[in-house]
Amino acid sequence: MRSWIGENNRQAAQRWPPWPRGSTWCWWSGRQRRAPGLAYGACDPCHLLNVPVARMEVGLKPSFAQWLTASGADLSAAIAEAGGDLARAFVPRALFGAYLAERLEAALATRNGRLRRLRGEAVRITDRPVPTVTLADGRRIEGTHVVLATGNLPPRPPRTRDGGVYDSPLFVPDPWRWDDIDALAPEAPVLLIGSGLTMVDVALKLAARGHRGPIWSVSRHGLLPHVHADVAGRLGGVEAFLDPAAARDPVKELRLIRAAAREAMTRGVPWQRVMDAARPALAALWATWPLQARERFLRHGRTYWDIHRHRMAPRIAEAFETLRQSGQLTVVAGRITSLDSVPGGVAATLRRRHSGRALSLEVTQVVNCTGPRTDFAALAAPPFEGLREAGRIRDDPLGLGFETRGTALVDRYGHAAAWLHALGPLSRPAFWEVTAVPEISVQVHQLVEELSRPASRRQRPDARLIAEFVDLGEGI
Numbered sequence: 001m002r003s004w005i006g007e008n009n010r011q012a013a014q015r016w017p018p019w020p021r022g023s024t025w026c027w028w029s030g031r032q033r034r035a036p037g038l039a040y041g042a043c044d045p046c047h048l049l050n051v052p053v054a055r056m057e058v059g060l061k062p063s064f065a066q067w068l069t070a071s072g073a074d075l076s077a078a079i080a081e082a083g084g085d086l087a088r089a090f091v092p093r094a095l096f097g098a099y100l101a102e103r104l105e106a107a108l109a110t111r112n113g114r115l116r117r118l119r120g121e122a123v124r125i126t127d128r129p130v131p132t133v134t135l136a137d138g139r140r141i142e143g144t145h146v147v148l149a150t151g152n153l154p155p156r157p158p159r160t161r162d163g164g165v166y167d168s169p170l171f172v173p174d175p176w177r178w179d180d181i182d183a184l185a186p187e188a189p190v191l192l193i194g195s196g197l198t199m200v201d202v203a204l205k206l207a208a209r210g211h212r213g214p215i216w217s218v219s220r221h222g223l224l225p226h227v228h229a230d231v232a233g234r235l236g237g238v239e240a241f242l243d244p245a246a247a248r249d250p251v252k253e254l255r256l257i258r259a260a261a262r263e264a265m266t267r268g269v270p271w272q273r274v275m276d277a278a279r280p281a282l283a284a285l286w287a288t289w290p291l292q293a294r295e296r297f298l299r300h301g302r303t304y305w306d307i308h309r310h311r312m313a314p315r316i317a318e319a320f321e322t323l324r325q326s327g328q329l330t331v332v333a334g335r336i337t338s339l340d341s342v343p344g345g346v347a348a349t350l351r352r353r354h355s356g357r358a359l360s361l362e363v364t365q366v367v368n369c370t371g372p373r374t375d376f377a378a379l380a381a382p383p384f385e386g387l388r389e390a391g392r393i394r395d396d397p398l399g400l401g402f403e404t405r406g407t408a409l410v411d412r413y414g415h416a417a418a419w420l421h422a423l424g425p426l427s428r429p430a431f432w433e434v435t436a437v438p439e440i441s442v443q444v445h446q447l448v449e450e451l452s453r454p455a456s457r458r459q460r461p462d463a464r465l466i467a468e469f470v471d472l473g474e475g476i
Helices: 037-041 064-071 076-081 093-110 197-208 250-266 271-288 291-309 314-325 384-389 424-431 437-451 462-471
Strands: 002-005 024-028 115-119 122-126 132-135 140-142 145-148 190-193 215-219 329-342 345-352 358-363 365-368 408-410 416-422
Touching (some): 064 093, 093 115, 190 197, 190 358, 197 215, 197 314, 250 271, 271 291, 271 424, 416 424, 424 437
Parallel strands (some): 002 024, 002 145, 024 115, 145 416, 190 215
Antiparallel strands (some): 132 140, 329 345, 345 358
16 A cells, blocks of 8 residues: 655544555645645636646646647637647646646546545654554554655745744735735735746736735845747757766856857747756756755856746736836845834835845735745654654755655665655755656656566666656756
8 A cells, every 4th residue: 555645734534444455545735626736726817837738748648738628718818829739838727737636536536446535634654563654633544655745845934034024914924825815905015025936926916806006026136037938849949968977067057058048049049948958957967966066056056047947938928027017016136134013014124136225115915935945954844854853864955855766765874765755846856856747747657667566676766767857858
């Protein structure tokens, strides 16, 4: 029996009957919808996928494109933007969430009880005497393997003097759980912390609700995500050009990418296609970099990589630029030096990046849009804390997640677990980027294949996963 742990929650389910051998079970967050998660469930119609339909296929039947065609959803704007090609269209995120939910329900209905679903909070995981998960209500579930598939963590508030604002209703710690957004006065000024894709989504969400008040966005660099540029044909005329075998320095690799982008643009090929050509090799490059090189990249190059790599769909970019040009949205490069509660809201003091000058704002709401946190070592939350205390997991020294080998978690002694696995963002230390649907699908497929083999024939080399990431091709 294998267990797949999704997002934790604090609600219990009814007691369950004994299950047959070979069952697989999972549990999900406290919200009513299963499968979409925050990425594809807590979104509005204005929120689009950041990659086209073709890159969202996960090997299920019907395919996402086939499901979309039969869904009856209005895809006219997306297909028109893509020149009539659904595979290249950017469709609403909620549709992918609905697709996943429907596929899960179909799987539950056709597995004759061998796939079961629980709802609860996992508070303890152990392998003694057998792999066991304990829920907050006291239930114990025994199996042979445990898979941690918890997705992204909520954002972490920036460190600053907050004057108690972080602990008040004036602060929204997680924009995807902003339950009283509709109670916000239309004219209220709002401060968004961050300037990445999350900030773009929240700003457009406010605009879609008719918000008329000023919106401020602040981040250290004040840089915004770029927009996708589509070119028909494989890689738009750009061949793979990075050689992981010769790579040891991120500065050198970034220079190669910039040079390739300049060369491509002289041929009329958008630089975005160069990023797509470089992207599949990134995990292999990351694996060759020593710890100091990785740290240097994260400190100096991460922000610039993110805005070029994680791009906006064209319609999203157009709507966002309209919001900026209207003067309603202002993006500031700088940092927050203090937040204080005042009658009617929050007094925020910002320090501009280049001039060092102070900027004082009075806003009604402060929303944390800094993106998912990855520093699990600083997060004392079950079941991770218990696994850490037992030496079953090892935190990445760069604060990206947990150390893994393939999908197997590595313990304090450097040994890969035979029973404990991690998928998605938890495994970022080994691959840097493993948050996109195609990459996580590769992880899932390899894990299922490994677990289907006899124990004596199982292998979990990172090299195999990296090779399969490369084979995915462009656009992930």
